[in-house]
Amino acid sequence: MNQKLVLLFAATSILLAGCSSSGRYSLNDDVAPKQPISVDHLEDAVPQYEPYSLGGNSDYTLRGNRYIIVKDAKGFTEKGKASWYGKKFHGHLTSNGEIYDMYSMTAAHKTLPIPSYVKVTNTDNNKTTVVRVNDRGPFHEGRIIDLSYAAAQKLDVLKTGTANVKIEVITVKRPESAHKQSAFPNYVVQVATSQHHDRSMALSNELATKLSVESFLETSDSMHRVFLGPFTDYALTQKALEQVKVLGYTSAFIKKHATAQ
Structure with a gap:
């Protein structure tokens, strides 16, 4: 394996850790921002067609567990616990190389293709929102999705830390017009x-x-x-x-x- 591939593999391994803990963060424990934000002005993520990212979409092994990326997410649903991540990860790279912004409507999932758009319903209070999955996690037993701070606030998850949720993938077809495809x-x-x-x-x-x-x-x-x-x-x-x-x-x-x- 040449040096470039070795470096690429190492970088990918770091990114795949997603919102799991590691020594690369300045905070040991995750916290909310000091000044809580109002979510009244925050809109749901708007589903649109996006090609899958080169980064973060390969099957991977983490902490001895093997994760297989979903190849066709159309109709995908799942029930389980949602958690959230905030200030500790704010400004750091997500699994596909984007910058995590705790004030955006995003989320992490272990196996959904990146990016994916997901409707999240808090079944404890029936609140819903739509998020864009651009990261990997949460790597805790029973948890199926890690919400950004903003998304967790909209779903009223911050108080309890976790919540029972149902997630549903929203699929958008690739545009058929030639000029849009060429982009x-x-x-x-x-x-x-x-x-x-x-x-x-x-x-x-x-x-x-x-x-x-x-x-x-x-x-x-x-x-x-x-x-x-x-x-x-x-x-x-x-x-x-x-x-x-x-x-x-x-x-x-x-x-x-x-x-x-």
Whole structure:
């Protein structure tokens, strides 16, 4: 494994910790802000189509537990305990590399794809809100979602610390118009790199046939890189990645591709 991949793996491992505790935070215990905020002006997160993030969407192991990311979240519902996280994590990176803002309507979930939009109902008082999942957690037994401070305040969870909730994923279809589609990134799976053009071309053709996907080569500095794609759907990209890993190409990975081939 080269140095860049080692550093990437290390950074990803840190981000996957999400709202779990670690020594990188200035506070040992999580707390609410000193000045409570009014939530009257806060609106629910507005569901919209977003391509899945490159960061935070791979299956992972944390504290000895294996977590498998949901591949198709349409119709997903879950019941359990909600908790919240606040000042300790404010300003730090979420699992997909965004900055956590405790005053925004966001949340963390262990396995939903990032980002996802979720309707949360506090079944103890029937209050509801919509949040955008952009982080991983909570890693405590029985808890299914970690709400931002603002979302917890809207649902009246701050007083009790936890609450019984039901969560429902809100799915938004990808826009069909060509000009809107062109604004979204393309993804590719980089399978292998070789100095041998003939072997790389043969592998590209073989994988395209076996997996029924497009493939292509890119050459720079006398190195030939085999790619699958491009894909406009991250879920399909993830499926192709899993397939090539089963075929033995365990170092394959997903990356964004600037233009369609």
